[in-house]
Every structure is written in structure tokens, then in C-alpha cells.
Amino acid sequence: MKKAILLILLIFILSIGFVSASENTTEINALDNSKITDDSISVSSQEPLASDNPIMYVNSTKDVSGDGSSWENASKGISLKDNANIFLAEGEYEIPGDHMNVTYIGLGKDTIITSFSFKQSYYFNTNHTVTVINATFKPYTQVCGILQGGMPVNVPYNVLVDEMDFKFINCTFIDSEFLARTYERSTPNRDTLTDVITASFENCTFKDYTGNYLINNWDFSKFNFNKCTFENITADAIVDSYGGHIDGQGRFDGVYFRNSIFKNCNINGIVKARQLSSCEIIDCSYDFDASEEVELVSPFYVNKTKKVELNETKLTITSKGNNVVITLTDVNAGKPIADVEVGIFNNGKVFGYFDTDSNGQIILKDLEGNYNFEFSYPGDPYAYLPTYVNKTFTFTKSQNTNQLNSSGSTQTVNAPAKKVSKITAKKVTFKKSKKVKKYTITLKSGKNPIKKVKVLLKVKGKTYKATTNSKGKATFKITKLTKKGTFTATVKFAGNKNFKATTKKVKIVVKK
Numbered sequence: 001m002k003k004a005i006l007l008i009l010l011i012f013i014l015s016i017g018f019v020s021a022s023e024n025t026t027e028i029n030a031l032d033n034s035k036i037t038d039d040s041i042s043v044s045s046q047e048p049l050a051s052d053n054p055i056m057y058v059n060s061t062k063d064v065s066g067d068g069s070s071w072e073n074a075s076k077g078i079s080l081k082d083n084a085n086i087f088l089a090e091g092e093y094e095i096p097g098d099h100m101n102v103t104y105i106g107l108g109k110d111t112i113i114t115s116f117s118f119k120q121s122y123y124f125n126t127n128h129t130v131t132v133i134n135a136t137f138k139p140y141t142q143v144c145g146i147l148q149g150g151m152p153v154n155v156p157y158n159v160l161v162d163e164m165d166f167k168f169i170n171c172t173f174i175d176s177e178f179l180a181r182t183y184e185r186s187t188p189n190r191d192t193l194t195d196v197i198t199a200s201f202e203n204c205t206f207k208d209y210t211g212n213y214l215i216n217n218w219d220f221s222k223f224n225f226n227k228c229t230f231e232n233i234t235a236d237a238i239v240d241s242y243g244g245h246i247d248g249q250g251r252f253d254g255v256y257f258r259n260s261i262f263k264n265c266n267i268n269g270i271v272k273a274r275q276l277s278s279c280e281i282i283d284c285s286y287d288f289d290a291s292e293e294v295e296l297v298s299p300f301y302v303n304k305t306k307k308v309e310l311n312e313t314k315l316t317i318t319s320k321g322n323n324v325v326i327t328l329t330d331v332n333a334g335k336p337i338a339d340v341e342v343g344i345f346n347n348g349k350v351f352g353y354f355d356t357d358s359n360g361q362i363i364l365k366d367l368e369g370n371y372n373f374e375f376s377y378p379g380d381p382y383a384y385l386p387t388y389v390n391k392t393f394t395f396t397k398s399q400n401t402n403q404l405n406s407s408g409s410t411q412t413v414n415a416p417a418k419k420v421s422k423i424t425a426k427k428v429t430f431k432k433s434k435k436v437k438k439y440t441i442t443l444k445s446g447k448n449p450i451k452k453v454k455v456l457l458k459v460k461g462k463t464y465k466a467t468t469n470s471k472g473k474a475t476f477k478i479t480k481l482t483k484k485g486t487f488t489a490t491v492k493f494a495g496n497k498n499f500k501a502t503t504k505k506v507k508i509v510v511k512k
Helices: 002-016 021-029 182-186
Strands: 040-042 048-050 055-058 084-088 091-095 102-106 111-117 129-133 142-148 151-155 159-161 165-169 172-174 178-180 197-202 205-210 213-217 221-226 229-234 237-241 254-258 261-266 269-273 279-282 300-302 313-320 323-330 341-346 349-355 361-365 369-377 387-395 411-414 422-424 428-431 437-445 454-459 462-467 473-478 485-493 502-511
Touching: 178 197, 178 221, 213 221, 213 254, 237 254, 254 269, 269 279, 313 369, 313 387, 323 341, 323 369, 341 361, 422 502, 437 454, 437 485, 437 502, 454 473
Parallel strands: 055 084, 084 102, 091 111, 102 129, 111 159, 129 165, 159 178, 165 197, 172 205, 178 213, 197 221, 205 229, 213 237, 221 254, 229 261, 237 269, 254 279, 361 411, 428 502
Antiparallel strands: 040 048, 142 151, 269 300, 313 323, 323 361, 341 349, 341 369, 369 387, 422 437, 437 473, 454 462, 454 485, 462 473, 485 502
């Protein structure tokens, strides 16, 4: 019963947004410091809090620090654990800049964050996420790696996001300035090394800012805003965006506004952009005239962009004899979609990725046995919606494999027609002190390298991705092996339309 009461109370707190922390602390203490052990607490349509994760209570105004197990025994400071849910009472807090998955839940507008600095000297994304819910951000000043004349410069960025991903829900930012990808700014043009990092904002308010740019969106950083409000902003632009890049994992940078409100903003434009394709401002409200027209001479100002209407797509699957015909069509236009890739999976495993011909078709020929196919088209963010279909077939040798007549332009796939692949991976030793441990493998078919394919490395419960180069070599950036020991890693190539899957186990040693 106590757990149920606590669950209802916390949902009520998080749903109304700004609530007095002192009142809620009293109410929670009255529940005999019961811990949260229900399956989940929904704080947003997108953010469940898993109950099996560590939970900590922090109150910076306490005279004596506790162990953080309850509001009554709240800690004065933040002690991090990976995947932790940390509840913050009223007071001021400095958020540690460690690379961990952490969710911070404030009790309202008087939970104030004065320091939020995730600034590192690396160019990759560690694939961690920090989430902040129901908090107020206020500014401070620090040195953040920007040089002028060889000397560091103090700038008032109180929110620095780098090297991982971030989510902000129901937060208020007062006179706060953002900077992303600090080292990309001071040492640009690192395209082959830099991963995209993403900062997402849901139902947040940005207000009372005067300066050049509220948000400095440098290369390889992505900002998403949904249902946000911007008010009392005086600046050249709300966002200074250098978007227009894609990283090795296929992630795009840029800035994207949806369903947001702009009022009392004294600005030349919402976004100062260099490439229009990396900027979207759709379904927003303004108290000024906002036009879709822009002068495409870089840099240019953007206030509104056209909403892209995506056409519906359909996959039609038919069979004749021992052949399967896949046809992809544009439902709105009533015509085939040519020269796009369709993924085909059999019993959950990759069967192959094939391009449609001028008729929007792919033909699988000479099939034998049982197949539980899934056909999947991922769509095009600028033209088509995704679609998929499942279909089961059973083919026997007695069926006529010549019943299907196809034109010479149609891509036909005879199964099986895959070459054997092989991974070469050797035992390696790293020093514990090395933060990024780079490990290279080679993927070949016979003597020929297999290039531009994705490979995976799994070690100690963590999976890393890499892509082979023209020599069939792929380098993994291992970031989670921080303790001494010998670990068994598994390197895997899932296979594709040309090559069979293969796996290789290897020892990785970490020493002092």
C-alpha cells in the first residue's frame, strides 16, 4: 500500500511540473521512507523510470548528509552510479560531467542547476544519455576551451553538451547559453573522427536571454525542440547552426523545431544557418511575421520551413514456382519506386539488402525449403514513409522454377549465392589508463577485402559498431573496459546479400 501511495504521489508531482519541494519532502517522509519498487514511473510520454535502477535522494540544503536512501536520509551531494535515477529537492546543484546514463528528477522551479558541463577532449559519442526532468537552469561563467590569440576566453555558457546525448523534459532555462561540440569549434574539420551528439528538449521554456546566440550549434551537434517556448529573447538568432554533416554511424547534425512558440523575441531569425537541409522549423507559433522565404547565401536566417509531406508506400509480395517477386510502389502517385534499398530478413536474420529496379521490383529466384520472410523499406525522410510486410513460403524441388519471366532490367537474386567471409582478429593488450582503446580487425572473403560493411564487437556486455574501409579493416573505439583483467570479445559480421555471416572470438587484456 505504501508503495502504491508513493507511486501516485510522484506521478502527481511530475505531472504538474513546478511544486514546492519542502511540501513534497514532508509528504514523502510521512510514508515511512518507502523505496520505489514498482515496475515504472511515467514522467513523460517518452521517459519511463525503470525501478530496478539505483535510486538516490539529494537535498543540498540539508545540514547533515545522509546515505541518499530516502528524503529523510537525503545526501547533500550527488554521488553517481550508472543508470541511476536521482531525485533533487529544492536547492542549487552542480551536475557532474561523467560519462554515465543518469536521470535527474527535480521537484520543480526551485530545483536549480547552476553547472551543467560535459566538455571533453574527444570527438566520439560514448553512447550514454543524461536526462533532466523538472529543473531550472541559471547561468555561470567558466573557461570552455575556446582560444583567441592563443589564450583561453571566459564565456557565459552554463550548459555545455558534448561526447554523449542529452534529454531535457519540463525544464526552464533562464538567461542560459548553450555550447555543443566545444573541440569541434576550437579545432574544426575533424570529419573522419567526429560523432554526432544529440540534445533533445521536450516541453521546455527558454526565457530572459540577451546575447549573440542562445544556442551555439557547432558541427556534429544536433538539437531537437518539441513543444518548447522561447520568450524575451534578444539576440542575432536563437540558434547559430553549423549543421550539414553526417557521421560514420549515419547520424545527421543540425537543428529542428516542432510545435514550439516564439514570443517577444527581438531577433534577426530563429536559426542562423549554413545549410537549409540541416534546419527544420515546422508547426510553430509566432507573434511576428514568419516567412518560409530565405536568401540562400550562407549564412542566412530561417524562421519557418516547409513541412515535408511524405507519400505512403506499399510492398506487394507474390510468388510463382520457386521465385518471389517484391514490388515497392508509391501509393499516392500510383507508380513504382525505383533504385531504393529493401531489406529482407528470414527468421529474424539478414537474408540480404537489394535495390529495386526501374519497375520497383526485386526477384528472389530458385528458392527451396521454408522461409519466414520480413520485407522492410526504411523510407526516405524527404519523400516516402517506411513500410514492411511479413510473408511465409514453402518451396519444394518439384515446383517449376521457370514460370517467372522477367525483363532484363529486373534485379534477380539466386539463393544461395553468398561468398564465405572471414574475420581476422588478434589478441591485444591495453593499458588501463587509456580511455579510448582502439581495436582493429580485418574482414575478407578469400584474399579480397570486404569493404563498407558494418561489424560489431561485444565485450563485457557492451556492443560497439564500426565500418570496414577499402582494405576491409574496421576500428572499434572501446570506452567501457576500465578495469584490469582478461576479457573475451566477440566480433561479428551479420552478412549481406553477397557474403555469409561470420563470428570470431578474441581475448582483450587490460593491464595497469
